[in-house]
Amino acid sequence: MNAVLIAVAVMLVLSLLRINVVFSLIIGALVGGLTAGLSVAETIKAFTGGLGAGATIALSYGLLGGFAVAISKTGIPELLVAAILKLVRREGDSQKTGLAKTLIFLLLLMMAIFSQNLIPIHIAFIPLLVPPILKVLNMLQIDRRLIATILAFGLITPYMLLPYGFGAIYQEIVATQMGLSGLAINLDDIPGAMVIPALGMVAGLVIAFVLYRKPRQYKQQEVEVEKLQLNVKKSSVFFTIISLIAALYVQIETDSMIAGALAGITVLYITGALKWKEADLLLTEGMRMMAFVGFVMITANGFASVINATGDVENLVEASAKLLAGNVSLAVLIMLVIGLIVTMGIGSSFATIPIIAAIFVPLGLELGLSTMAIIALIGTAGALGDAGSPASDSTLGPTAGLSVDGQHNHIWDTCVPTFICYNIPLIIFGWFGIVYIL
Incomplete structure (x- = not known):
């Protein structure tokens, strides 16, 4: 059996059985390494050797989480929630309820899209924006699985399509790796x-929206608009906006989320928008909130390192090519599924491209695919699995915001819904476009 398939299958099965994702990744990596013929020592060496690659991402998310919580204490999120609550009557005005739901959906969708391209802060906005509106979601009986899919759409689709922010990085990786594989x-x-x-x-x-349109009951927590309309100083709002601009500017100039988060936090410190006596507690709270995401990302890099060390990604593709015997339609479908499997395992579309490009490019040329078709093949195969992967920040981010009250499960309420809603249509549309249009 192919070690990649075994490793990913073990990781996914354990995750579905509600085993902690970090442990699932470690066990999956160990099983995959042993299946490929690596010794325990070699597997552990490959795993630990890959951990360092995720340290920068983990620290970035930790600081961004601290920054997000610090901003949340300025009162801006409460003002937002209060404004939404004004549209919702307790006696159940259906027109205002519908308007409130629409505003929430549009707000979250726009923020998720902007976080990839216009304001490239990625998932850092989720712990800032989502927890304060959970009470509103409960009142409106909105299925949180719908919110998870909305957020996942905004976190994935923009980098696939738009060449800005994280999209520029993703598309640069695609172009670079295809060039290195013989197709400039x-x-x-x-x-x-x-x-x-x-x-x-x-x-x-x-x-x-069709699958999760029905109301879903959560434990109600009473929310009084008056309690949310705190005495928020205009100066605090102004300085918070300045801190966001500073974080964005520094991140763009330095290409570092760490530097951006530090800049934003520094502005909050200096201006007094973040009280000194509360700062340590708030920043620690934010880092703790994002710590799980960081640990998963670090572990996922170790998992990816073992996958690469097995050499079975190449074997999987080569074996598939022999079985296909020039059947372009089936070949494209299998390559897309391979991309899905790899990304589901390592949790990163960006890291999947270098793994698959070196094999998919020559195979695509051999099958007679056009340059545009091969671009779509690589780009789609890389993006597949970002939705649904237990180790992806596109699923970990939504869970971090939606699960703060313990009423949202990472696997069954985020991973499974996003997998069903996005991976299946993405395979169908990608396959059709590659084979019949491009």
Whole structure:
């Protein structure tokens, strides 16, 4: 059996059985390494050797979590919640309830999209924005699985399609790795090639609204608008906005989320928007909130290192190519599924591209695919699995915000819904576009 398939299967099964994701990744990596013929010592060496690659990401998320909690204490989120609550009558005005739901959906969708391209803070906005509105979601009986799918759409689709922010990074990786694999491409061609796969994500979002449209009961927590309308100083709001601008500017200039978060926190300190006596507690609380995401990302890098060490990704593709015997339609489908499996395992679309590009590019050329079709193949295969992977920050982020009151399960309420809504349509649209249009 192929070690990659075994490792990913073990990780996914354990996760579905509600085993902690970090332990599932470690056990999956160990099983995969042993299946490939590596010794226990070699597997552990490969695993620990890959951990360092996730340290920067983990620290970034920790600082961003601290920054997010610090901002949340300025009173801005409470003002937002209070404004939404004004649209919701306790006696159940259906028109105002519908408007409130629409505003919440649009707000979260826009923030998720902006977090990838316009204001590239990635998932850092989720612990800032989502926990304060959970009480409103409970009052409106909104199924949190729908919120998870909305957030996942905004975290994934923009980098697939738009060449800005994280999208610029993703598309640069695609272009670079394809060039190294023997097919130089124009970076400007990538958005055009990814339009059809992106439509698959749009279809998935529509499916999510159909599947999770019914009201879902959560434990109600009474929310009084008057309690939320705190005496928020205008100066605090102003300085908070300045801190956000500073964080964005420094992150763009330095290409470092760590530097950006530090800049934002520093502004809050200096201006007094963050009280000195509360700062340590708040920052620690934020880091603790994002610590789980950081540990998963670090562990996922160790898992990816073992996957690479087995050498079975290449074997999986080569074996598939022999069985296909020139069947382009089936070949494209299998390559997309391989991309899904790899990304589901390591939890990173960005890290999947280097793994698959070296094999998919020559195989695509051998099958007679056009350059645009191969771009779509690589880009789609890399993005597949980002939704649904227990180790992906596109699922860990929504869970971090939605589970703070213990009423949202990472696997069954985030991973499974996002997998169903996005991976299946993405395979269908991507396959159709690659085979019949591009």
